[in-house]
Amino acid sequence: MTGNMQYYIQGIGMISPQKTFDNQLFLDEISTYDQNVLTSVVPDFKAYINPIQLRRLSRMLRIGLASATICLRDAGIDKPDGIITATGYGFLDETEKFLREMLELKEKQLTPTHFMQGTYNALAGLEAVTIKCMGYNNTYVSKGFAFENALQDAMMHIAENETAHFLVGSYDEAASVQFIASIREHHYKTEKISNLDLFNTPTLGTIQGEGSAFFDLTGVQTDNTWCVLKDSRMVYRPETTDELAVELRQFLKENDLTLEDVDVWINGITGDATRDARLKELETRELKALPQVRYKHLSGDYCTATSFALWLGASMLKKQHIPDIVKVNGFEMPKEIRTVLSVNHYMDRNYSFQLLHRAV
Amino acid sequence: MSQTIEELQLELRQELVKQLNLEDMIPADFNENTPLFGEGLGLDSIDSLELVVLLDRNYGIKLKDPKEGRHVFQSIRTMAEYIQKNRVQA
Numbered sequence: 001m002t003g004n005m006q007y008y009i010q011g012i013g014m015i016s017p018q019k020t021f022d023n024q025l026f027l028d029e030i031s032t033y034d035q036n037v038l039t040s041v042v043p044d045f046k047a048y049i050n051p052i053q054l055r056r057l058s059r060m061l062r063i064g065l066a067s068a069t070i071c072l073r074d075a076g077i078d079k080p081d082g083i084i085t086a087t088g089y090g091f092l093d094e095t096e097k098f099l100r101e102m103l104e105l106k107e108k109q110l111t112p113t114h115f116m117q118g119t120y121n122a123l124a125g126l127e128a129v130t131i132k133c134m135g136y137n138n139t140y141v142s143k144g145f146a147f148e149n150a151l152q153d154a155m156m157h158i159a160e161n162e163t164a165h166f167l168v169g170s171y172d173e174a175a176s177v178q179f180i181a182s183i184r185e186h187h188y189k190t191e192k193i194s195n196l197d198l199f200n201t202p203t204l205g206t207i208q209g210e211g212s213a214f215f216d217l218t219g220v221q222t223d224n225t226w227c228v229l230k231d232s233r234m235v236y237r238p239e240t241t242d243e244l245a246v247e248l249r250q251f252l253k254e255n256d257l258t259l260e261d262v263d264v265w266i267n268g269i270t271g272d273a274t275r276d277a278r279l280k281e282l283e284t285r286e287l288k289a290l291p292q293v294r295y296k297h298l299s300g301d302y303c304t305a306t307s308f309a310l311w312l313g314a315s316m317l318k319k320q321h322i323p324d325i326v327k328v329n330g331f332e333m334p335k336e337i338r339t340v341l342s343v344n345h346y347m348d349r350n351y352s353f354q355l356l357h358r359a360v
Numbered sequence: 361m362s363q364t365i366e367e368l369q370l371e372l373r374q375e376l377v378k379q380l381n382l383e384d385m386i387p388a389d390f391n392e393n394t395p396l397f398g399e400g401l402g403l404d405s406i407d408s409l410e411l412v413v414l415l416d417r418n419y420g421i422k423l424k425d426p427k428e429g430r431h432v433f434q435s436i437r438t439m440a441e442y443i444q445k446n447r448v449q450a
Contacts, residue, residue, distance in 0.1 A: 052402055055383045109417045111379075112409045 005159050007229040008221050008359065011075025013067035014311045015040050016211035017195075018298050021067070023074055026315050027323040030298070033195045036188055037174050038209045038300035042066070053130070056113060058094050060173040060212070064123040065130065067212040068169055072131070075216035076224060081164040082136030084153050085124040085171065086146035088303020088346075092175035094118035123171055123212075136166075144350030146170070147304040148234050151354075154217045155232070162219025169214035170304035179208055187301075187347065189271075198271035198297040206270035209300015213307035215314075221359055227317040227340075228357040229310075231255050235351040241281040244351060248286065248343070251353050263334045264291045264316060266309045268344030270301045275348035282343070291334065293326040306344045306352055313340040313356045320358075368440045376436070379414055380407050392437040400435075408433060415439075420448030 014020040017038035019029050031041055040063055045054055048066040057065065064085075072078070098114035116122060121139040128137050136157065140149040147170040154166040182188050189205035198207060217229065233251045238244040252258055265287055269276040283292070293316075299308040316322050316337055324330070342354040363371075373387035376396075380403065394400045397408075411433055415421040421443065423429055432442045 051383070052404075055381045056406065105417075109413050111413045112406060116406070 005155075005162070006219065006221070007155050007158055008218055009215050009226040009229055009310075009314050010165065010218050010222065010224055011071045011073070011077065011214075011216035012226060012311055012314060013070030013072075013074060013214040014211070014308070015042060015063045015067045015070075016213070016299050016308060016311075017041060017209055020311065021070060023070070026319055026321060027298070027325055030196075030325055033207075034192060036192055036207045037179060038195060038207060039174050040210055040212075043070075050130075057126075058091060058117045060091055060093065060171060060210075061117055061123060061126060063173075064169065064171045064212045065126060067171075068123075068127045068167060068214045071167065071169070071214035071216055074224075075165070077165050077167075077216055079131050079133050080135070080167040080216065081161075082138075082154070082157060083124050083128055083133055083167045083169075084136070084138050084140070084150045085121070085127075085169045086140045086142075086150035086304050086307075087120055087123075087170065088141070088143045088146050088172050089175070089178055090120040090141065091118050091122060092173060092178050096175070096177045123169070127167070127169075133167075143303050144346030145234050145236070145352070147306045148232060148350075148352045151217075151229070151232050152234075155229070158217060158219045165216055165218045167214055168217050169212065170307040171212040172210055172302040172304050174208045174210040174300065174302070182208070195297050195300070199269070199294060201271055202273050204272060204274050206272045206275075206296065206301040209296070209302045209305065211299055211302065211305075211308055213304075213311050215307075215310065225359040226314040227359050230355040230357050232354045233352065235353075237349055238278065238351060241278050241285070244278060244282055245286050247351075248282070248353060251355070252341075255355055257339065257355070259286065259290065262290055262339050262341045263337045264293060264313075264322065264340050266313055266340065266342040266344075267292050267294050267328070268296065268305065268309055268342065269294060270296050270345070272348075275345070278348060279343065279345055279351075287343075291322075291331040292328040293322060294328055295326055298325065301346070303346055305346070306342065306354065309342040309344055310354060310356075313342055313354070316340060317356055317358045365440055365444060368443060369436050372436050372439055372443075375414060375418065376401075379410055390436075392440070393435050395435055396433055411439075415443070419443050419446075421446045
């Protein structure tokens, strides 16, 4: 996406392995984990979800619905024009329960709840029913690009109607069934580490994370705006670091920027000695001079982790503050944070850039 | 030894709380005459499907006529009476 169009983040709801559901806080309290699985720090769901509705919902649906509600309340919006969600693996826990029941009961006497809550678009549908939003409703399930595709879809809608509000969200859960499968392809480390030591480990694999983030995106700025989402780009399986570097420079150029204009960059490395190689090389060759923050020691790695980076970037721009826990090499705070660049990768396959500006 | 209607009603109350995930509720919070839908426990259409499965799975009763369901699922008492009349003995 390029052009003069500006996309404004009006509201955010983020539930993650850190206490991020309270928009007044910004990584003030840090949760630590030592089993390579990071699960969400959740709010009191009753503050966000009708108790009658709440009782049937799975853990992840509660997290998703609560984060969507936090976002809409933050944006001051009752009903957006459309809802777009993204997930890499969907509701794996519920899917597993449904399949297990199918096997155990020989495909008879199956209860509907696990099936209904196991579908990828359950959250987008549930949110639409909850707030009676009859507009556009879509869910992207394109693994490591799911969230990026959802963002792009919302941006294209807003380019056609700048006053429209789109609720764009992501969710992925740290499901045990996925942990076991991912260990086989060495996505997660086999040795137990503390999450805060993630970037000091020389081994293959990362740590499993989860989270649900919702953003209210629109084309009109208000006093409530967090920041401008200037642009987003996906790069699939770059063959060389050179190719990735060319894409990055081109991305910035199309937005009338150079690397010198970037005040802080968000590095999506995962602590995987092998799969991080390309991003580390990019860091050394292209981005070394820039103040850098990292986040996957706080969120863990998951298909839609770019949404955590977007929350981090938007928070830094809105609050004009960078928590020490994400800083690399304790750099000095820039006088003003105006431009933030996020560079993420998932499994060394899905690379993406997002460009954020301070709303002025 | 056959199960009395009171024992069956208690069992159903426990099952309902467990199967329908009635949070913050214990079986003693409602009695055999509390309406299951509407003003009573506030169950909905998905719950009614769960109850159909519960009858089949726990008592071997297949409820095929939806009109019959409206009467059967009025309360714990109507459910217990229906089960006593129709259950498949092991």
